[in-house]
Amino acid sequence: MRDKNWTTMSATILLIDDDQDMGQMMHDALTPGGYKTLYAQDGLTGLDILQDQPVDLVLLDLMLPEIDGWEICRRIREFSDVPIIIISALGREQDVIRGLELGADDYITKPFRMGEIKARMRANLRRCQRPFAAEPVVHIDDRLAVDRLTHSLIVDRQTVRLSATEYKLLNYFLDNPGRILTQQNLLSQVWGWEYMDQTDYLKVYVHRLRRKIEEEANEPRYILTERGFGYRFQVPGS
Known part of the structure; x- marks a missing residue:
């Protein structure tokens, strides 16, 4: 995650989801607002992107090919504090708790409204901004x-x-x-x-x-x- 002053509306968002239609929909919805979007169709590609370039927030699906989103969330937390929002059709209470325990910052169930996604993104991006600290x-x-x-x-x-x-x-x-x-x-x-x-x-x-x-x-x-x-x-x- 970048360590500098940036606005939430200029943030780089990585979507990890095997549904290409979802990737296109998120790109079309977010880029007009100033967000830069990156897309990975599987978890390993998403991990490579995170390690190669600055990302400010991750939108993570759970039902991924080869390695599921649970494991990808755990691996991200081994090297990064980037905010993670899980977006999944799994909506049971135990699923939400499991996601949070693995290090996700937020959990949204499908189907969702785009307005809710944007509001949750802004809230999570605000939490990770780093103002000047009087006592370092x-x-x-x-x-x-x-x-x-x-x-x-x-x-x-x-x-x-x-x-x-x-x-x-x-x-x-x-x-x-x-x-x-x-x-x-x-x-x-x-x-x-x-x-x-x-x-x-x-x-x-x-x-x-x-x-x-x-x-x-x-x-x-x-x-x-x-x-x-x-x-x-x-x-x-x-």
């Missing part, structure tokens, strides 16, 4: 720090990659230490008001963050659950 590195305690220039986490002196959504969620926790944050507050501030009812998104991403920052994810000391209310970020011992 925020030290949480002796073992944790956040680099606000690279949007990465430092755990026990080791750099840990964060996706755009993981970073924004953690950053919002850091800006509100000790404060109980409701699910609705977190969803509106991190994802946007359009996601106010997507509580599964929040649960999955809190779990993902805990796996990265906690010594024991099942016994969290930083991101605490306030039952019936939401979550609270606390530095142990403070």
Whole structure:
């Protein structure tokens, strides 16, 4: 993903979908708005494109030939924090949760409305824009720090990659230490008001963050659950 100031309407979008008609439809719908579109008919081609040129957002189908979209999503997250929106006919709750757990930032079921796709794209692109950081590195305690220039986490002196959504969620926790944050507050501030009812998104991403920052994810000391209310970020011992 590019690390510079660009507008959401000039972003490069990679669509990975074996349906060529879908590829043409997305191209025709997005290019008039200023987006640059790239198309891959299978996952391996999509991975090659991601590694060869700047891409700002990926639209990923799950039912791909040879290697399915689940595996492609996992492989992308091994080397890139580019926002991923899964677009699939698989619409069960467990499918959505699985996609988010593999690192997708959003999940849209087919059939969809183009207006919804564009709105979700804009929301995800906004989350990954990197404004100037007054404090480039925020030290949480002796073992944790956040680099606000690279949007990465430092755990026990080791750099840990964060996706755009993981970073924004953690950053919002850091800006509100000790404060109980409701699910609705977190969803509106991190994802946007359009996601106010997507509580599964929040649960999955809190779990993902805990796996990265906690010594024991099942016994969290930083991101605490306030039952019936939401979550609270606390530095142990403070």
